[in-house]
Amino acid sequence: MAFLVAGTLQAAAQVADARDSLGRKGKYSVQGLRVALTLSSPGVPAATVAALEAVFQALGFESWERRDALVQLFCRVAEESAGDIRCPVFQSSLRGALCLTSEEPWRPEAEPGPGAQYDMSGARAALLLAVIRDRPGAERDVEALGGLCQALGFETTLRTDPTAQAFWEELAQFQEQLDTYRGPVSCALVALMAHGGPQGQLLGADGQEVQPEALVQELSRCGALRGCPKVFLLQACRGGNRDAGKGPKALPWYRRWLWVPQPALPSHADVLQVHADAQGSSCSGPAPGSSGQADVLTVYAAAEGCVAYRDEMGSDFIQTLVDVLRVDPGRDLLELLTEVNRRVCELDVLGPDCDEPRKACLEIRSSLRRRLRLRV
Structure with a gap:
C-alpha cells in the first residue's frame, strides 16, 4: 500500500511538473520520446540527407526514418543584397525555450560577446x-x-x-x-x-x-x-x-x-x-x-x-x-x-x-x- 501511495504521489508530481513547466521555467520538457522524419526529393544530395540524419541521432532522436518523396523543398532564403551571404529563415510559434540535447537544459547561457549582437x-x-x-x-x-x-x-x-x-x-x-x-x-x-x-x-x-x-x-x-x-x-x-x-492528450485512467x-x-x-x-x-x-x-x-x-x-x-x-x-x-x-x-x-x-x-x-x-x- 505504501508503494502504491508513493507511486501515486510521484505520478502526481510528474503531471504537475509537465503541466506548469512552461509557465514556471519558460522551457519545454524533452524527457519523452523524440521522433524525426526526413522527407527529401530526389534532387537533394545524399550527403545532405546523411548529415541531417546524423544530427538527429546526435540529438537523441530515437526513432526516425527516411522517405524519398516528390516534394518541393522549402527554399525561402535570406540573402544580403550585396555579397553572397545566405542564412536560413526561422518560422516559430514556440511558447518557450527548446533545448534538444540530453544535457541539463536549464543552466544559464554564457553572456554573448559583442560580435554576437547587433550594434x-x-x-x-x-x-x-x-x-x-x-x-x-x-x-x-x-x-x-x-x-x-x-x-x-x-x-x-x-x-x-x-x-x-x-x-x-x-x-x-x-x-x-x-x-x-x-x-x-x-x-x-x-x-x-x-x-x-x-x-x-x-x-x-x-x-x-x-x-x-x-x-x-x-x-x-x-x-x-x-x-x-x-x-x-x-x-x-x-x-x-x-x-x-x-x-491536452488523453491520460491513462489512473492519472485522470x-x-x-x-x-x-x-x-x-x-x-x-x-x-x-x-x-x-x-x-x-x-x-x-x-x-x-x-x-x-x-x-x-x-x-x-x-x-x-x-x-x-x-x-x-x-x-x-x-x-x-x-x-x-x-x-x-x-x-x-x-x-x-x-x-x-x-x-x-x-x-x-x-x-x-x-x-x-x-x-x-x-x-x-x-x-x-x-x-x-
Whole structure:
C-alpha cells in the first residue's frame, strides 16, 4: 500500500511538473520520446540527407526514418543584397525555450560577446501606420506602442488612417528619412495595424488592399539598413478562421483523477520551421512572407488564415508585447517574443459571433543573424 501511495504521489508530481513547466521555467520538457522524419526529393544530395540524419541521432532522436518523396523543398532564403551571404529563415510559434540535447537544459547561457549582437549605438527609427477608423481599441495600441518606442530611444513617426496608397508613400518617406541620417543607423521598426483581408492583405482606410510582405521586401532594400535589423509588427487578421484550440492528450485512467483540467492551446502553437536553401532545389519565386535579405524579423499577430483579436482595450498582441518589453527590454528580442506568444496562447477570447472561447498565437519569422537587444 505504501508503494502504491508513493507511486501515486510521484505520478502526481510528474503531471504537475509537465503541466506548469512552461509557465514556471519558460522551457519545454524533452524527457519523452523524440521522433524525426526526413522527407527529401530526389534532387537533394545524399550527403545532405546523411548529415541531417546524423544530427538527429546526435540529438537523441530515437526513432526516425527516411522517405524519398516528390516534394518541393522549402527554399525561402535570406540573402544580403550585396555579397553572397545566405542564412536560413526561422518560422516559430514556440511558447518557450527548446533545448534538444540530453544535457541539463536549464543552466544559464554564457553572456554573448559583442560580435554576437547587433550594434545598437546608432540611430533608431520607428514607423507606426495604424488604421483607427472602425477599429475599436486601435487608439490604445497606438498609444502603448508609441510610448514604448520612445522609451527605447526610437525616433518615432506616426500616421493614422492611411489609405492603401499611403502605406507605400509613408514607407518611401521613411526610407528617405533613413538615407538622410548623417550617422549610422542601427535598427528600424515598422508597425502595420489595420483590418486584414481573407488572404492576409492589409486594408487601408479606403478599403483597398496592400500586401504586407511587399512592404517588408521594399524596406529590406534600403541601403541605410544594410546589415541592420529590420523589425516588422503586423497587427491584422490573416483570414476568418476562429481557432477553437485543442485540448491536452488523453491520460491513462489512473492519472485522470489527479489531472486539473487545462485550457486548450491554439492549434498552430509549438511549431518551429527552418527554411533553408538546398543545392539542386528550385523555386519559382519568393515564398509569401519571405524576405529577399537577411536581418529581418516579422511578427504576425495571428497564424496564417486566422483572426487577430482586439477589443476596446486594444489588441492581445500589441498590449502583451508592450507589457513584456517594458519589464525587461535588455533581453534578446526573440526570447521576449516567445514569452509574448506564450501569454497570448494562454488567453481565451470570446468573439462577437460566438459564445465559445477562441484561441490565437503569434507567427514569428526571423532571418536575424545576431542577437537583437533593443536596450543595451
